[in-house]
Amino acid sequence: MKKAERIGGNVASYVDDRTGAAKWLRKNLTKVFPDHWSFMLGEIVLYSFIILLLSGTFLTFWFDPSQREVVYEGSYEPLENIKMSAAYASTLHISFDVRGGLLMRQIHHWAALIFMAGMIAHLMRVFFTGAFRKPREANWLIGIGLVTLGIVEGFLGYSLPDDLLSGTGIRIAEAIIQALPVVGSYLAFFAFGGAFPGEAFIPRIFTVHVLLLPGIFLALITIHLMLVWYQKHTQYPGPGRTEKNVVGYPLMPIYMAKAGGFFFIVFGVTAFLGAVASINPIWLYGPYNPGQISAGSQPDFYMGWLDGLVRMAPPIETHAFGHTISWNILIPGLIIPGILFTLMALYPFIEAWMTGDKREHHLLERPRNNPNRTAIGAMSLAFILVVLINGGNDIIATHFALTINQIMWFTRIGVIVIPPLTFVITKRICLSLQRADREKVLHGRETGRLVMLPHGEFIEVHEELTPAQKFTLTQHEQPPALEVPREDANGVLNPQGLKGKLRARFSQAHVEQVPAPTESEAKALESGHH
């Protein structure tokens, strides 16, 4: 034994004698994780969060969260001697007078966009594969909390530099607070410490942005990951994969290497974007001044759908008892987002109620094998996309020679028409794909090879699937619709009332499937001639 090994062994047994770590480590380092690209979307989010913490800490070294008025004397000439807030001046200082400062600012902002985009992609993966089902409903709720807080955190982050664009965003946020009936104006005064803009909001949102929300993020992400660890990771169906096992690679060394390497790749891609692509060029926007505004003022993309909703709202207001209720802000700014996020959070429970399924699920579903859920997801995405288009209507108008009014009317009608259409079309596509799967299992893959038989008949050669492929395409369960009793033992009709009828109707919609081929069907085909 070499000297180094002996010392290493001694240190290890010293630690193990006192903590019993060896047993714990052996158990956890060999924990198995399934391998699929879509399971790494969450990792993208985790790593961009780490990048955000690191680059954000760097930025706080120079950022001055204050609205004290200063005269700019830094090296960016087009703003020389202009009066501005210390927050804006210090952001300019970071951008132009701190070594690597602009790169860090851009990395921080790109990482924030990747954080949000990654979260949405991860959420879509979890939704479309049914990974939120029992026992993972709590983790779904934590995820929804993280997305919501992510939107707030991002918004506060790009509001900090106190440039013209961010001030415009804060102004809109104030308008949304004010739109709350009765308490709105008081709440706005409370939040801004007086009339807008005041001198309080930059220091306040700074504390929330760098202390409160990151703390909550850390806590929620830790619980999120602990639950993944404890509940084990879900896996896609396939031969040898059951509800009781996890097929994949051990954490050590394979996943350590893959995940560790992926962290550096995420960092690399973020740094690459920060180095080559300008983001939030605050020096061009100029300092915030409530009397100024730029054409085409937009929020970041994760707020864009909200902006689009507000932009499409018809101007409706009511005046009652000395109060104005601005429905045009209240409905798109608070009520619709509230409904959307509540429905999203409750979806696992709604689906369990519709299907009556109370079992645990560790095997994921292919989106096509649950057409109703996939259609609901596609419908929601269509809604968000339509309103997002309206959020960028002015940029789209100038770049594609359209008129804002056309885009607005297209999205106003589209937001009502397109989501239901998407639902129907997606469901039909899913059923077609199921039909194609069935066809493939029963008749094999069409190879496109035409063969002439000795007696002159032409046939196309169908290549039979491997048993593993057949298993994957046929393993999914297709439960029957819920039986809702028409009458109870005493002959009372519809004992569950309207709720029961509704549940039966939903359940019916949920089980609309193309039957997967059974073993006997496959056998019958094998013996015959097609």
Next chain:
Amino acid sequence: MKKVKMNSGIKKLSRYRRHRYAGPALLVIALISLGTTYQVASALPSTSRMESTEQSTLIEEGKRIFAQGCSSCHGLNAEGGGIAPSLIGVGAASVDFQVGTGRMPMADMSQQAMRKQPIYNAEQTAALAAYVASLAPGPDAVNEAQLTFERDGNTAEGGELFRTNCAMCHNFAGQGGALTQGKYAPTLMGVDAKYIYEAMITGPQSMPVFSDKTITPEEKLSIIKWIKAAEKEPNLGGASLGRVGPVTEGLLVWTLGLGLLIGIAVWLTAKAR
């Protein structure tokens, strides 16, 4: 000796002052000088008469071009019509801007006249401007000598004025923006200083007029200096993404950013073959 001689000369003259021809001689001298002065003085109007002939031929030329290229919409006497406004009183600046940037004559009756290759050259434009200016007084075309923005403008002050008065339509970096019903504020990048100045004083299309009381001539020069600085400013943070704000940033993060990361994730989890 000399002194004595000079004194004697004046004395000689004064000796004749009571001569009987002194009066008529003085009268003749006065008349001659008056006539000469009149001659010289009347010679000046004669050159200006020559210039005004040149001016009137320019106006004639402008009127001829106007009749050919503009009158079908603006009317034979620039009085305007159902589809085009009257040009009486718009001044030479307006004509210089609209024709010089190729906006007029319009290629088609779309939402608004767009900037394009000018149809008329500098002389023809000047003739048209002279003709329209002759109809009624209006702002004069801006000449190069007035555009001393390099010397008299202040970039930072121009930026403040730009953000207060112009950015709401032309975007924070002068990239242009959308207005209602398909109208738009065009980009200010690559526009001659002269035309920016003329646009401010004439208010073409949907643009308001910024009179010298609203924005003084010096302030106008500062605005132009800031626009020229923005035009020349290198993209300090890397690719500019069009300088239109977060829309293109969001597009890039979903395509290149997440696209790259997902591509790499697929590669990392691909089965070894």
